[in-house]
Amino acid sequence: MKRYVDNAATWLSVANIVVVLVFLIFPIAVAVTMSFDAREYLGRFPPPEYSLRWYKHFFSDDYYLTGLATSLRLALITTIVSTTAGVSAAITLDRYAGPGKQALESLFLSPLIVPAVVIGFALLLFFANIGVFDGFTRLLGGHIIITFPYTVRTTLAGLVGIRKTLTEAAMSLGATERRAFWDITFPLARTGIVAGAVFAFAFSMDDVAVSLFLTSPDTYTLPVAMVSMMRTNFDLTIAAAAVLLMIFTFALILVLDRTIGLDRLIGRGVFRS
Incomplete structure (x- = not known):
């Protein structure tokens, strides 16, 4: 009887994995397929004919290209600043052992639990009150706020297990505190730092809720442009734009792997004492 129960549990687990994979992959497959649809309208799936018309339309549409350029520039600056x-905040929290440490960490991570719509609206009012009306400046401030908690959290995870005696030993041998950080702490925490940077770039490229409140008529991101086109002139150019974003992400990972190496860039895991 126990054997039958184990077999049933195994098959149930396999079926659950298959269902999850289908649920995750099928929408992406539909979007990729429909981006090659030759029809002038959104019809049934799968399309009867295929063409590159929607990709040509994307690269000939100044509205989408302006949004893409803004998204890339915004994501790059946001990633560096965040x-x-x-x-810096994670290292401070890791070394600080005084009162209020938990409150300070909760404050740094609070944008994770505050709804993005609330953050966007609050920032819109804040920037209006201090007289900041430049769209890119407002977007940059908003994206730094929503990506900052990810870099703090992942860096803290990377700092776990790094013994303070390693830094102290380096300093006792003549290294400055800055040199000890770059030679000891940074290599061991590199996995968490790079992971936070990747999260920051991805969330900046993908954000809609906060960006909708902070854009201006001349400065907007690609996701905002896609949402606007869905409301005014919906066509499959949006599917082509989504596929191009996926291709860009994959190409970025491939270039990093071929030029630097993901193992070298990210590291081989979090250090444990």
Whole structure:
């Protein structure tokens, strides 16, 4: 009887995995397939004919290209600023053992639990009150706020297990505190730092809720442009744009792997004492 129960549990687990994989992959497969649809309208799946018309339309549409350029520039600056600030905050929290440490950490991570719509609206009012009306500046401030907690959290995870005696030993041998950080702490925490940077870039490229409140008529991101086109002139150019975003992410990972190496860039795991 026990054997039958074990077999049933195994098959149930396999079926659950298959269902989850189908649920995750099928929508992506549909979007990729429909982006090659030759029809001028959104019809039934699968399409009877295929073409590159929607990709040609994307690269000939200044509205989408402006949004893509803004998204890339915004994501790059956001990643640099958010990672720098997040690593500094995480190291401070890791070394600080006084009162209020948990409150400070909760404050740094609070954007994770505050609804993005609330953050976007609050920032819109804040920037209006201080006289900041430049769309890119407002978007940059909003994206730094929503990505900062990820860099803090992942860096803290990377710092777990790194013994303080390693840094102290380096400093006792003549290294400055800055040199000890770059030679000892950073290599061991590199996995968490790079993971936070990747999260920051991905969330900045993908954000809609906060960006909708902070855009201006001349400065908007690609996701905002896609949402706007869905409301005004819905066509399968949106599917082509989504596929191009996926291709860009895959190409970025491939280039990093071929030029630097993901093992070298990210590291081989979190250090444990």
